[in-house]
Amino acid sequence: MDALLRFIHAMTTFSEESWIRLQPALSTQEFKKNEFLLKEGAVCQSLFFIEKGYCRSFYEIDGVEKNTAFYLENEIATNIRSFGSGEKSAAGIIACEPIKAIVFDKKLLFEAAAQTAEIEALGRNCIRLFAAKQDEFATLFNIYAAKDRLAYIEEKHPHLLQRVSQTQLASFLGVARETLSRIRKRRVP
Amino acid sequence: MDALLRFIHAMTTFSEESWIRLQPALSTQEFKKNEFLLKEGAVCQSLFFIEKGYCRSFYEIDGVEKNTAFYLENEIATNIRSFGSGEKSAAGIIACEPIKAIVFDKKLLFEAAAQTAEIEALGRNCIRLFAAKQDEFATLFNIYAAKDRLAYIEEKHPHLLQRVSQTQLASFLGVARETLSRIRKRRVP
DNA sequence: TTTCACCTGTGACGATCATCACAAAATATA
DNA sequence: TATATTTTGTGATGATCGTCACAGGTGAAA
DSSP, rough: HHHHHHHHHHHSSOOOOHHHHHHHGGEEEEEEETOOEETTTTTTEEEEEEEEEEEEEEEEETEEEEEEEEETTTTOOOOOOHHHHHHHSSSSSEEESSEEEEEEEEEHHHHEEEHHHHHHHHHHHHHHHHHHHHHHHHHHHHHHOOOHHHHHHHHHHHHHHHHHHHHHHHHHHHHHHHHHHHHHHTTTO | HHHHHHHHHSSOOOHHHHHHGGGGEEEEEEOOTTTTEEOOOOOSOOEEEEHHHHHEEEETTTTTEEEEEEEEOOOOOHHHHHHHHOOBSSEEEESSEEEEEEEEEHHHHHHHHHOOOOHHHHHHHHHHHHHHHHHHHHHHHHHHHHHHHHHHHHHHHHHHHHOOOHHHHHHTTTHHHHHHHHHHHHHHO
């Protein structure tokens, strides 16, 4: 819970009282490797604060998984479209390592937010941060070629490369595994 | 202002009183064609509700503009990362047609939100909608090839094709203008 | 240690794309 | 209307990428 408190305090002002009022919406949950946090087709009812381990969000297209995001320690994992709208999620979220997460239940979170402005602001800031992260990676695809996307990740998110396999990274960068291998090779001076 | 009220009511519950309290944060503003709503390098202090006309968000990379979004009537235009964080925007927003917009001033909006839960909820829902739209188009790039991205826009956002030139659309789809022309030609039965 | 599943690198080849160049068509402006 | 500007289509060519195929390497479980 300490990590979550630090995460919250880094984002917004949050009193002891708000923390206590937030508790009913929280629960800890563990996931084994390759266990689903969210199955595609299900409605996303939760925000997952990742304490330990990491997971990935992906779409399955013609039997092939296309990764759209990785969520590492001290980040919030969710499907923002399904969580916000209540519609089924087209993407799944799956644990890449054993995960310890603190789960925000949507219904209970909204009840707590209705009571306290600080919790309402917390929810807003979580969405804002999530949107900013999404914007960052969406921009990657809009303006860069594959090799530049790799360079960007190497510079701005080097920790990702320490954890994620080439296969998973290639899927995230939007190229075939073989192409990623060749991009690496091509630019070695 | 009617269009804005309809937009708000479609999204969240909003009393007469909240509407009155929101007024100080609002102003109407007009932009000529090719006038900037937001210059790249500036901090985004506003949400622009588009009443008439449309605009596009773009990055300039090596002298070439890469479109990342179009904002048409009854949509909110902004740079979510700069608006949320207060950092400079790497993207610009420019009017593609003469625009009439209702501008939400960030500072005054936050003051109004601090007073009223409904306005706070409005802000949260605006961000949520914006994030959902962003997620939709980010996914486009993650999982589809260029020709499938075009097919998606044709099916889900046909009104875009009525307004936007091939050149602008190609930039948005992430292909050269010539390639878009050939994609169209290639699949005609 | 051996086996087996999985990950990574690499070659070959066809498909798709970017780029340069130029002409035709559409649109704006005088 | 006539002229200028912008937009679009198309050919040629080289670069990049996806796919199929296979080999070497790594790590986990028997």
